[in-house]
Amino acid sequence: MSQKDNYSIMVHGGAGALDNVKDEKTAVRYIESIRQILEHGREVMKLGGSALQAVEACASLLEDDPVFNAGCGSVLNEQGKVEMDAGIMDGRDLSAGAIASVSNIANPVQLARLVMTESEHVMLISEGAKRFAEHCGMDLTQDEYFLTPDRVEQLKEAKRSHKMILDHDETDTGGEDQKYGTIGAIARDPSGNLASATSTGGIVNKRMGRVGDSPIVGSGVYADNETCAVSATGYGEDFMRTVISKTISDFIFMKGMNAEEATHAGIEYLSRKVKGRGGVIVIDNEGNCSSGFTTKKMIHGWIEKGGETKVRFK
Amino acid sequence: MSQKDNYSIMVHGGAGALDNVKDEKTAVRYIESIRQILEHGREVMKLGGSALQAVEACASLLEDDPVFNAGCGSVLNEQGKVEMDAGIMDGRDLSAGAIASVSNIANPVQLARLVMTESEHVMLISEGAKRFAEHCGMDLTQDEYFLTPDRVEQLKEAKRSHKMILDHDETDTGGEDQKYGTIGAIARDPSGNLASATSTGGIVNKRMGRVGDSPIVGSGVYADNETCAVSATGYGEDFMRTVISKTISDFIFMKGMNAEEATHAGIEYLSRKVKGRGGVIVIDNEGNCSSGFTTKKMIHGWIEKGGETKVRFK
Numbered sequence: 001m002s003q004k005d006n007y008s009i010m011v012h013g014g015a016g017a018l019d020n021v022k023d024e025k026t027a028v029r030y031i032e033s034i035r036q037i038l039e040h041g042r043e044v045m046k047l048g049g050s051a052l053q054a055v056e057a058c059a060s061l062l063e064d065d066p067v068f069n070a071g072c073g074s075v076l077n078e079q080g081k082v083e084m085d086a087g088i089m090d091g092r093d094l095s096a097g098a099i100a101s102v103s104n105i106a107n108p109v110q111l112a113r114l115v116m117t118e119s120e121h122v123m124l125i126s127e128g129a130k131r132f133a134e135h136c137g138m139d140l141t142q143d144e145y146f147l148t149p150d151r152v153e154q155l156k157e158a159k160r161s162h163k164m165i166l167d168h169d170e171t172d173t174g175g176e177d178q179k180y181g182t183i184g185a186i187a188r189d190p191s192g193n194l195a196s197a198t199s200t201g202g203i204v205n206k207r208m209g210r211v212g213d214s215p216i217v218g219s220g221v222y223a224d225n226e227t228c229a230v231s232a233t234g235y236g237e238d239f240m241r242t243v244i245s246k247t248i249s250d251f252i253f254m255k256g257m258n259a260e261e262a263t264h265a266g267i268e269y270l271s272r273k274v275k276g277r278g279g280v281i282v283i284d285n286e287g288n289c290s291s292g293f294t295t296k297k298m299i300h301g302w303i304e305k306g307g308e309t310k311v312r313f314k
Numbered sequence: 315m316s317q318k319d320n321y322s323i324m325v326h327g328g329a330g331a332l333d334n335v336k337d338e339k340t341a342v343r344y345i346e347s348i349r350q351i352l353e354h355g356r357e358v359m360k361l362g363g364s365a366l367q368a369v370e371a372c373a374s375l376l377e378d379d380p381v382f383n384a385g386c387g388s389v390l391n392e393q394g395k396v397e398m399d400a401g402i403m404d405g406r407d408l409s410a411g412a413i414a415s416v417s418n419i420a421n422p423v424q425l426a427r428l429v430m431t432e433s434e435h436v437m438l439i440s441e442g443a444k445r446f447a448e449h450c451g452m453d454l455t456q457d458e459y460f461l462t463p464d465r466v467e468q469l470k471e472a473k474r475s476h477k478m479i480l481d482h483d484e485t486d487t488g489g490e491d492q493k494y495g496t497i498g499a500i501a502r503d504p505s506g507n508l509a510s511a512t513s514t515g516g517i518v519n520k521r522m523g524r525v526g527d528s529p530i531v532g533s534g535v536y537a538d539n540e541t542c543a544v545s546a547t548g549y550g551e552d553f554m555r556t557v558i559s560k561t562i563s564d565f566i567f568m569k570g571m572n573a574e575e576a577t578h579a580g581i582e583y584l585s586r587k588v589k590g591r592g593g594v595i596v597i598d599n600e601g602n603c604s605s606g607f608t609t610k611k612m613i614h615g616w617i618e619k620g621g622e623t624k625v626r627f628k
Contacts, residue, residue, distance in 0.1 A: 094588055100525075119521065120551070121524045122525075122554045125415055125439050125440060127523060131522060206435075207446065208441065209438045209440050210435045211437040216437075241408040241410050241436065242408065246560045246561065273538075
């Protein structure tokens with residue numbers, strides 16, 4: 001392997017919530033989407049793109065695919081509205097950008113990137129984030145783009161059953177058309193730079209203004225060239241309380257673990273401390289890829305050190 | 315010392331931004347406020363209150379004193395409005411509550427506590443947080459309560475000089491009436507339970523919707539009975555990028571450090587990684603109190619293991 005082929009990329013499309021996808025056709029649909037998006041990430045790397053460019057590109061494509069709960073496929077809150085959260089982080093200098101509770105933005109991860117590079121802040125929310133998007137010249141997208149018939153029906157079902165549909169198996173309503181979860185992308189480029197991006201529509205029927213872990217630096221998203229890149233998916237509150245991505249990074253920084261050991265230790269920590277529900281993808285500073293989850297399944301895929309594209313839906 | 319007197323409490327009223335308070339009268343005003351609030355915390359402990367009750371009570375009193383940048387003394391954003399952030403965490407089970415960008419709430423820390431105990435979420439923001447407050451029967455406070463003449467003048471000055479007034483010395487406008495900073499309280503009760511609370515009005519002339527570290531679990535606020543309680547104050551973005559409170563907790567968890575060692579390591583980490591500006595207060599699981607800051611001063615005080623009340627304004 002030449003040095004320029006030494007890149008690693010991982011993406012995920014949610015944990016647990018997809019446990020009920022049982023027919024092969026639907027499963028193939030997910031697997032093919034993940035595979036194509038990874039191949040796109042490979043092209044970015046082959047063209048000399050940075051880890052940051054790769055994760056922004058891959059996360060944007062995941063946001064554009066309505067089967068995933070982010071961007072155009074975002075679930076609806078208690079008011080039937082879309083409120084999206086996203087975060088992105090550059091491991092070179094720990095610069096980070098995050099947005100929460102935004103609507104009418106087709107690619108929240110791109111707005112998070114603008115917060116990182118074009119503002120003096122890390123996190124902007126709600127109307128303030130939308131104003132910033134307009135200030136940056138970003139197009140606002142019509143509500144109709146997000147209000148797919150599937151999502152409207154899903155919210156009705158959640159309201160009928162008086163519950164939020166959480167991003168894990170136990171509270172799943174069981175329909176095979178329940179497509180939700182977080183999306184995320186992490187990468188290490190041949191120069192050794194790490195980056196992470198996470199984006200979500202949150203939880204079906206969630207309380208207005210609820211923010212999960214996805215845009216929280218250290219919880220749903222983290223990247224530090226010295227340690228690793230992490231993206232998490234699952235029941236966000238569990239990840240926020242354990243600050244899981246930073247915990248995994250610290251296992252590498254303070255205990256000298258590699259990606260696999262730190263992922264294992266992180267999942268054990270998540271389970272022991274809060275019985276956490278969900279999963280993580282991790283690439284360490286040597287390009288090793290690892291994943292772990294407490295749910296039955298997590299749809300994810302990876303290219304490790306320029307190797308084959310692999311997708312796992314379990 | 316009897317077991318029931320083995321409590322520790324620390325509070326802070328901001329770092330760096332108070333560097334320009336040079337006249338003794340003003341300094342005494344700060345010191346006396348911190349001292350009285352610590353004595354109140356001592357009473358909570360003597361009456362058998364929990365660490366959580368102590369930090370909520372102390373943080374509320376800090377919010378009620380207009381000299382501090384939180385609650386009624388909150389600074390104004392670019393639109394001349396108050397947008398407050400607060401977070402609280404219970405080290406017993408890592409339960410946490412946070413609110414961001416809320417207005418018309420006299421004691422944001424109390425709303426954060428309600429998010430923790432009365433909702434299924436960790437973080438609620440903006441209108442959603444305000445609605446939740448009303449849902450919980452919390453009184454809304456008039457704008458006038460927050461719009462003190464000092465704050466209006468301070469914003470005008472910031473706009474004249476075309477800058478945000480950050481929470482540290484280099485960008486301070488130099489006036490002795492510039493009262494801003496974050497407030498925070500941490501405690502360990504005689505049963506060994508730890509808790510932390512942090513609250514702020516943010517940065518003068520900040521962009522609408524900007525969220526700093528105060529409500530971010532792992533950045534501005536963290537508590538875990540297994541390790542320590544931490545509250546941070548300073549330039550929030552630096553603390554978010556380094557997830558400083560969780561980092562300090564991990565120094566104890568993964569490296570076996572005590573409060574003093576972990577604080578020292580945390581401040582070194584903050585400086586090395588992002589040249590971070592601000593400070594932290596830390597109580598470890600044995601009740602040892604420690605503080606560290608990269609600014610010239612941090613106003614803070616403590617009662618260590620039931621001992622004397624000490625206040626430091628440097």
